[in-house]
Amino acid sequence: MTTSQQPDAPKPAAPKPGSVTPAQVTPVAPVAPAPAYTSDLEEAKQFAEVSDDGVVTLLDGGEPIEVGQLPEASKDEALAYYVRKYDDVMTQLQLLKQRLETDVANQELEKTLAQIDETIAQRQMVGDMTKLRDQAKTLRNALVERQARQQAEREKAVAEHQAAREKIVEQAEEVSAQDPAKTQWKHSTQKMRELFDEWQTAQKSGPRLPRATEDALWKRFRTARNTFEKNRRAFFSELDARNAEAKKAKEALISRAEALQHSTEWGPTTLKYRDLMDEWKKSPRASRKDDDALWARFRGAQDVFFKARDAANAEVDREYEANLAVKEQILKDAEQQLPFKNVDTARSVMKDIRARWDEAGRVPRKDMSRMEDGIGKLEKALTDLEDEHWSRTNPETKARTDSALSQLEDAIQQLEADLAAAEQQGNEQKIAAAKEALDARRQWLQVIQAAGE
Known part of the structure; x- marks a missing residue:
């Protein structure tokens, strides 16, 4: 039998125009054509009987099944015809086995295998039917395993995608739960935008979540974004109100400063400006831009006064x-x-x-x-x-000094007498001791006399 005579494999239905977008098309790895299965004709004879009038009977486990008649063909030609039908089915099974390793949809493979099973069940062929059914069963089991594996992969992908979406939601809830008074709004606003972009990307590119899960996560994410935006608007509204109050207070200080800038009462006005500066430091701050502009006006009024005061002082200083x-x-x-x-x-x-x-x-x-x-x-x-x-x-000091002088003078007189007596005795030890004590007392006497002068 030629290739054109082989039964056509079922073809997948063509997609409707516009039903497939470029983002949905997944490249399919090319499948090498399976080599045609060819049975040995002599071996195939054990599974068939051919009558003289060309009737071919399949022997399936001892059960005879008439499969057809070719009256004008020889016995071998009639047998070969139905053996080729067997080979066609086996070739289809080999091709299906190869397609299991590609990304062909399970539904398509299931449909093809069902058609092959139906052909096998009709038994309009000659060959080892037990082997053929075993091959079909093996493929059936492989297809079931493939479906289970893909289902597990899908469930894993969905779980991972759900975890990623939940992480996005949790981050958004964390940002929205910040204390508005301590929030860095520029950074947090940018973070919220990034999370929303991540959400949209995940929603478009990831596997679809169960509707209930998708709705629950979106509700949490939307609530977090709405809460953040509500807090942001409230914060900046309050900030604007505080800025307006601060500007009002500082405008009043500027008016008072400008009213004094042409005063020539240098001393009193200087004190007044000092008081104004103290009030300025204690007043609330406006926005950076407004505060800088207000300070420039306040400082400008002071500069007018202090420059005039410095000029007047310089003129006075020249006179001095x-x-x-x-x-x-x-x-x-x-x-x-x-x-x-x-x-x-x-x-x-x-x-x-x-x-x-x-x-x-x-x-x-x-x-x-x-x-x-x-x-x-x-x-x-x-x-x-x-x-x-x-x-x-000082009389008290002088009295103490005189008393000390008197005592030293008496001590000196006594030491001089002791020295004289030691010299008469020729006692060198007593002479040395008396001289040492006498020298010390005389030095003290000189010191006290000098202090009293």
Whole structure:
């Protein structure tokens, strides 16, 4: 039998136009054509009987089944015809076995195998029918295993896809559950957009979930997004209200600052600006953009005043430059008197310096501290000298000093007598001890006498 004479394998139904999109088309691995199965004619004779008039009978397990008649053909030709029918079915089984390893749909394979089973059941062929049925049964079992395996893979894919979708939902719920006061809205908003994109991608590309599961997950995801958006709108609405209140408060401070900017009452106005600055620091902040603009206006009003004050002070300072030169000369003259040694002389010098200092008048503001430090150094020198003089002339201190002097003088007289006696005795040890004690007492005496002068 030629290839054209072999029974045609069932063809899959052609898809309707537009029913398949490019995204749904999966490339199918080409299937190599199965080699045609060929039975040995001599071996096939054990499964058939051929009569002289061309009637062919199949022997299936000892059961005779008439399959057809070819009266004009020889016995071998008649047998060969029905053996080829057997080979065609076996070839179809081999081809089906190969297709099990491809991605052909199970439904199509099931349909093909059912047609083959029907052909086998009709037994209109000659060959080892037991072997043929065993081959069909083996393929049937393989197809069942394939269906079970694919079902398990589908269930696994669905479970993994469901877990991925649940993770997206959980992340969205985590973002929406944040404290609005602590939420980083720019980052969180971007995160929500990314999660929504992930949801859409998973929904389009992943396996379909059960309708109830899909609806439940979408409900949770939608609720999380709505909650987040509600919190975001509420937060920024409240923020706008706070910004408006802050702007109002700072506008009032700016108005007060601008009202003072042309004042020439330098001292009082400076204090008022200081108070305004304290109020500004305590006032609530507006948005960054608004706060910067408000601060520029507030600072501008202060600058007008302080520039005018600095200009006025500079003019006054120029008038005091001559006074500065006089006071610097006074300090130079006075420093030549240091260190003070006599209290009366020092007091006289400082009295003259103070008179000249007051007469010289004010100095520029930038030099005031330096001048005050210079005169302060002279005043301290006088104070230290007076304290030292008092400690020496204090009656109580003098009485204690006189008592100490008297005791030392008596001790010296006694030691001198002891020394004389030791020298008369020629006792070198006592002489050395007396001299050592006498030298120490005389040194103490000199110290006390110098302190009392």
